[in-house]
Amino acid sequence: MKIIVIGAGAWGTAVAVSAARNPGGHQVVLWARDPAQAEAMAAARENARYLPGIPLPRELHLRGGAPDDGLLAAVPQADLIIIATPVAGLRPTLELLQGTDVPIAWLCKGFEAVRDTGAARPFGLMPHEVQRQVAPALRAGALSGPSFAQEVARGQPTALVAASRDADVRRAMVEALHGPTVRVYGNDDLVGVEVGGAVKNVLAIATGLADGLNLGLNARAALITRGLAEIARLGVALGARPETFTGLSGLGDLVLTATGDLSRNRKVGLLLAEGRTLDEAVQSLGHVAEGVYSARTVWQRAQHLGVEMPVTECVVALLDGALKPVEAVAALMGRDPKGELL
Numbered sequence: 001m002k003i004i005v006i007g008a009g010a011w012g013t014a015v016a017v018s019a020a021r022n023p024g025g026h027q028v029v030l031w032a033r034d035p036a037q038a039e040a041m042a043a044a045r046e047n048a049r050y051l052p053g054i055p056l057p058r059e060l061h062l063r064g065g066a067p068d069d070g071l072l073a074a075v076p077q078a079d080l081i082i083i084a085t086p087v088a089g090l091r092p093t094l095e096l097l098q099g100t101d102v103p104i105a106w107l108c109k110g111f112e113a114v115r116d117t118g119a120a121r122p123f124g125l126m127p128h129e130v131q132r133q134v135a136p137a138l139r140a141g142a143l144s145g146p147s148f149a150q151e152v153a154r155g156q157p158t159a160l161v162a163a164s165r166d167a168d169v170r171r172a173m174v175e176a177l178h179g180p181t182v183r184v185y186g187n188d189d190l191v192g193v194e195v196g197g198a199v200k201n202v203l204a205i206a207t208g209l210a211d212g213l214n215l216g217l218n219a220r221a222a223l224i225t226r227g228l229a230e231i232a233r234l235g236v237a238l239g240a241r242p243e244t245f246t247g248l249s250g251l252g253d254l255v256l257t258a259t260g261d262l263s264r265n266r267k268v269g270l271l272l273a274e275g276r277t278l279d280e281a282v283q284s285l286g287h288v289a290e291g292v293y294s295a296r297t298v299w300q301r302a303q304h305l306g307v308e309m310p311v312t313e314c315v316v317a318l319l320d321g322a323l324k325p326v327e328a329v330a331a332l333m334g335r336d337p338k339g340e341l342l
């Protein structure tokens with residue numbers, strides 16, 4: 001296959017490396033928006049800024065610059081376009097790609113922050129809603145699931161989920177990435193996969209905070225379990241299938257992100273527990289932590305649908321500075337008793 005990966009952060013680079021190493025013999029181009037970054041990567045055969053220590057295989061080609069600087073001309077020859085920008089870069093990238101019939105997969109995990117919607121709207125959108133709005137004719141889907149970039153790039157075993165309503169798009173994602181170290185499962189529940197991938201980031205901030213405050217392993221397990229209930233409630237209200245949330249993009253990604261110290265979202269929670277401000281926490285990461293930008297939208301959409309999400313509500317209050325960490329714990333523990341399955 002001919003594959004173009006747009007966005008040379010940690011995850012775009014890891015996915016491009018993985019696809020280039022696939023015995024399928026794919027031709028892979030990794031596109032960085034900064035031409036200097038593409039040149040540096042081509043010279044050093046390493047993405048020193050975003051994924052240091054991983055040699056870039058010879059089969060991986062590096063390009064950079066404005067999209068009209070060759071990228072758009074290359075699109076019609078591709079078999080799959082992978083958009084590896086954060087959610088904030090999805091809308092402009094889809095606008096550029098409208099009109100193509102090449103299958104498209106986005107990797108971002110989040111809901112648009114309201115400021116990214118580009119117009120006055122009651123709340124931010126999920127990735128597939130952004131696509132429906134700006135480029136409805138595209139054949140597209142999401143590649144998601146529990147996957148730290150460093151582990152995928154090192155060839156450590158990983159399972160992903162390729163979600164699209166279009167079977168050809170799912171097939172293209174599987175063909176591009178399924179291989180000796182990556183298993184890719186198909187799922188036509190795009191809504192469920194996107195909700196799982198977005199909301200687990202918000203909940204990982206909560207578990208990072210709980211662990212940073214030394215609340216204990218019981219607290220962590222409680223947050224993960226009740227957090228999964230929040231994900232499933234919101235997902236079902238948005239039209240997802242409940243069983244998606246016991247899968248890779250639900251339970252799988254929540255457990256990984258909430259417990260794995262490679263997670264940037266979990267790290268935000270740990271840093272807040274140390275008393276750092278949100279700005280300091282975000283600055284010190286050097287990478288995007290989508291939960292910070294998605295939390296308010298997730299909460300707004302839940303409110304709009306009448307879905308109860310108390311952990312998410314506390315994360316929003318913490319990020320806004322309206323609650324201190326210990327007050328958030330007291331607020332959650334002080335809630336009235338209720339049935340587990342309600």
Ligand SMILES: NC(=O)c1ccc[n+]([C@@H]2O[C@H](COP(=O)([O-])OP(=O)(O)OC[C@H]3O[C@@H](n4cnc5c(N)ncnc54)[C@H](O)[C@@H]3O)[C@@H](O)[C@H]2O)c1
Nearest residue numbers: 008009010011012085086088089107108109148149287288
């Ligand atoms: N890193 C992981 O392990 C991992 C795994 C799965 C999914 N993801 C998701 O993939 C997406 C990208 O994450 P990452 O880890 O590669 O982030 P990163 O912080 O490592 O890199 C972000 C990249 O996107 C570019 N970028 C930033 N804002 C942009 C914009 N507005 N338009 C275009 N490009 C922009 C940056 O230049 C950089 O190349 C996120 O949504 C993240 O949740 C990450």
Ligand SMILES: O=P(O)(O)OC[C@H](O)CO
Nearest residue numbers: 145146147262263264265
């Ligand atoms: O580092 P995080 O918190 O953005 O999580 C990375 C991946 O989404 C884990 O699947």
